[in-house]
Amino acid sequence: MKQKQVRLGGACRPPQTPRRLMALGLCLFTIGCSSPDPTYYTLQPVPGTIRQSPAQIVEVRRPGLAGYLDRSDLVLKDAGYRLAVNSQLRWAEPLGDMIGRILTQDLAQRLPASSVFSESGAISADPTLRVEVDVQRFDAAQSGAITLVAGVAIEAGITHRPLRARTVTLSATPAPGAAAQAATMSSLLSELSDRIAQDIAEIGQPS
Numbered sequence: 001m002k003q004k005q006v007r008l009g010g011a012c013r014p015p016q017t018p019r020r021l022m023a024l025g026l027c028l029f030t031i032g033c034s035s036p037d038p039t040y041y042t043l044q045p046v047p048g049t050i051r052q053s054p055a056q057i058v059e060v061r062r063p064g065l066a067g068y069l070d071r072s073d074l075v076l077k078d079a080g081y082r083l084a085v086n087s088q089l090r091w092a093e094p095l096g097d098m099i100g101r102i103l104t105q106d107l108a109q110r111l112p113a114s115s116v117f118s119e120s121g122a123i124s125a126d127p128t129l130r131v132e133v134d135v136q137r138f139d140a141a142q143s144g145a146i147t148l149v150a151g152v153a154i155e156a157g158i159t160h161r162p163l164r165a166r167t168v169t170l171s172a173t174p175a176p177g178a179a180a181q182a183a184t185m186s187s188l189l190s191e192l193s194d195r196i197a198q199d200i201a202e203i204g205q206p207s
Helices: 018-032 095-110 178-203
Strands: 006-008 011-013 039-041 057-060 073-079 082-091 115-118 129-140 146-156 162-172
Touching (some): 057 095, 073 129, 073 178, 095 178, 146 178
Parallel strands (some): 039 082, 057 129
Antiparallel strands (some): 006 011, 073 082, 129 146
16 A cells, blocks of 8 residues: 655655654654753852961862762752752862862962962972861751861971861851852851961971
8 A cells, every 4th residue: 555645845755654753752852851051160269368477388288078079069958968969060170179279379378478389280399388188078058057177287398297287167158059159168268278377377487
């Protein structure tokens, strides 16, 4: 039995079969349901109090990062033993590298007499002091407040003699939205840099 031809615009074309219609519908469904492009966020340096200290070479080691934070997606909240993560909200670079870069910029602003560089950067030199940071928590609680918990250690650059070590806990509540969360996280890193710069000024030139 011959298939009936359909004339369109002077040309004869076979009618659409159910299989073809199904494929066309699936294609349109896929296009209509495709995920939007993710939005990328970054942390920014925030100026702080300038400290008077001897001219030194300060190396900021790449910060340690809790495993649950070591991801490209923003961790929005940690509540009830569950993480709220949005795959459409992402960091523009690895979070550990970004925290190290921001801490380096913050400390360079606060310690103008010193040369501050990051371990992960292209500069290599024998430091007078070495700063190590271990970020144990950096997210929002169920209340909405963002908490930064970080262990900080400062040691002599050549001898590795420990000079100061402590745990710093800071907290602040942002306005709603991922951009506000990134801004508040930047401010908390600024406060952490204030504490580190104060420690370096108090330590002075290590013997």
